[in-house]
Every structure is written in C-alpha cells, then in structure tokens.
Amino acid sequence: MIMSNKQDIIFVEKIANGDAQAENELFYRYAEEIKLMVRARLKVKVSLDDQMDIVSEILHSSLVSLRNKQYDPSSGKGLGAYIAGIAYKIIGQYFRRKDKEKKVQHSLQQESHENQKNALNHIVEKERDQKLRTYLSRLKPKHKEILLLRIYENKSIQEIADFLKLDRRRVSERIHYAFKLLIKECKKENYFSILIVFL
C-alpha cells in the first residue's frame, strides 16, 4: 500500500508544529525501511554500532528537515521518497568519511540478529527464520543451487553461467524465479499475516 499524499501533508504539518507524538510516529514508520536500506547499501564490513549511528543520523536529519519545513508535498514526491533521499545522502557521507578513516570493521549483517537484547524479539526473530528455512527447503534443487552460488559463494552471473553451462540471461531469470517462488510460498503459508500477529 502506498501512503496517500494527503495523509503525508497532515503528518508533516504536525511535525513542523512540534507535535511530539507525530515525531515518534516518524521513527516507527520509517525505522525499519532505513535500517534495511543501510544494510543493503553497506555491503562492506561495518559494525552494528556504526549501523545504528547511521540510522539515528538519518532519522535525526529527517526530523530536522521536516521541522524546518524543507519537505514540499506539492513537489509530487511522497514523504517516504523524501526520507529515502535523506538516507541516501547520509549513507554517501558515511562512505566518504570511511574512505578517510580506513578502519577495519566487523560484518553488520551477521551481527544484526544476534545482538537482539529483547528476549521476545529474539524469539520472534528465531521463529521467522525457522519458517523461512522451511520455505527455502521446499525450493527445487536447481533454484537452491543458483541461490547458493550467487549469495553464499558470491559468484558473479558470468561465473555461474560458466559453471552451470547456461546462458547469462537464463541465470538471471532463474535467480528471479527462485525469489518469486519463495515469496509465493510465503504468501501461500500466510507468512506476512503471521508476522503482523507476532509484532
């Protein structure tokens, strides 16, 4: 579902007027999206602390920008897209800073699920993973193989094409289809509605 522009205008006006509840809602509404974007963008090894710093920086910058009425709803761009733009800038700044520092850091993604302090959250996360493992195990061997080669082995499309003696296009199609089947399986098992119950 895409948020309507009208709702966005009211929401932004509340933030601009210093409504604390609306500010909190901003965090809840976009925190997960921002976290995912940070994880997706930072493919290099980055610590969880740095990740949380970037997320906080993005949320803070978004809040300041909305308070200063820098978001213009009449531009046609949705609020989500506007926040994504801010996140993009902050992540870019982080990369530039890191290039100067050249620090060796740990993997973000590997730690993301392990460092859950909240016990209930941890149980929910484990439950989700378990369900996903079940759905992944139902994929056909050829789809499992291609996901392993691409994600676990980190092979390029060309390398996979050479390895499986397939056309590059067929390799891409098979990866897409594997994801499609996974989503289809999850929908069939009501995975998304189960998550809502958990949350």
Add this chain to the structure above:
Amino acid sequence: MACDLKKRNEIIADYLTDKLSEPEMLTFEQHYFQCKVCFEELQLCERAVNLIKNEGEAVFMHSGSQWFKRISIFLKNFKWKLADWRPAPRYVVAFGAVILILSISIPIMIRQYKSSLEQKEILIHAENFKPSTKFDNLMLQTYQSDTVLIKVKPHNDANFKNKILFQWELKKNDLPYKGLFELKIYDNKENTLHRFFVRNNQFQVNEALSPGLYYWTLMTEDEMVHLGRFYVRKP
C-alpha cells in the same frame, strides 16, 4: 493505493544481489519507503539472503536430519573446492609424466605377465604341446591336389581358448567341388578326437578342448586338401 510496480520480484532480487545501478537503487528505495507491500517482500527476501549467507546449504535442509545435513554440506563443499583447485604447473608436468610412464609400462607388464603364464602352461601340459613328427612332416610335403583351397583359417599355430572357427575358400577357375568336406581334429599323438562332415565353407567347433597342440585335416571324397595345426591355451 495498490502497488503498481512492475517486475517487483526481479527488482527485489537484483537489489539484494547488487545488480541494480545506482539510480535504479535510489528509485526503488524511494518506492519501498512508501510502499508496505514491496517493503514486506523486500524484508522477507533480505532475511532469506542473510540466512543463505550465514548458513549456506544447511538452510535448505530444514526437514532433513543433522547427520545428512553435515554430510551433504561436506560433500558439496569438497566438490566446489575441487572445482576451484588450480594446481601449480610443476605438479601438472609431474602428473603428466607419471601418466605417460604408466601408460607405456603397464601394457608391457601385462604382455610379460601373459607370456609368463603361457610358458607356465606349456610346462604344465608339456606332453600335450609336443609336436607330432608324422603330421609335421606331412605339412612340409608339397603335393598336387585337384581341389585347391585359399584363405584357410585358422592359420598354422594360431591360439584358441574355446570356440574354433574353420574357414576356407575354393580357388577360382577350379571345378567346383560339390561334395561334403570331412573335417577331422587330432591331438598331438595322432588320435582322432572329432570328425565332422561339412557342406559349407566354414564350421565352428564349440566343444572344449584341453590345452595342447592339435592338428586338423580337411578332406574331399578323394583326397586330403589341407592339413594344419593350432594350439588351445587355458581359457
């Protein structure tokens, strides 16, 4: 509002596997920040990607036993490691040299082993391999025959193990012989072992003969047209 993003699955897969260009990434990010449907599916796929990254093949074996999982992973990893293995050139040369030496020496060794077996066999059945003076003298004699055979098989001193095929052809321009041929097989002590009457130009003997030297004759109604000898070795 419903999401109208086309090829959503493909975009999500490409986004998570770094196949999107920078502008495409940003466009999709701006989209999923305001589209719950896309974001939910993206979260799901990201979770799957992380599980695969962290657990490898084990993630796909949810229903299998732990031992089966471990063995399968080990075998799979071993196979891939082997596929990625690139030996140093000196090892390749050494391996090639070993193969070359083996491919030359093994056939020689096999031949030597076979010949030693034959020698052993001759020693064991020495009596059966002793040539017959009478037959050998007859074979040396040249005599005129009305019926001349060509392409006679087996050749003299041929070796057999079990089945023996006798073949012959009549020389052209000769008057065709229309009667039966009499094929006889003798042992080296000149005893007749088998006697066959043959109408065609070939005959196969299927009876097992013990190792030794044998003589064979082919006769028409009037005369002997061929005398030959062959060996039977241990099968």
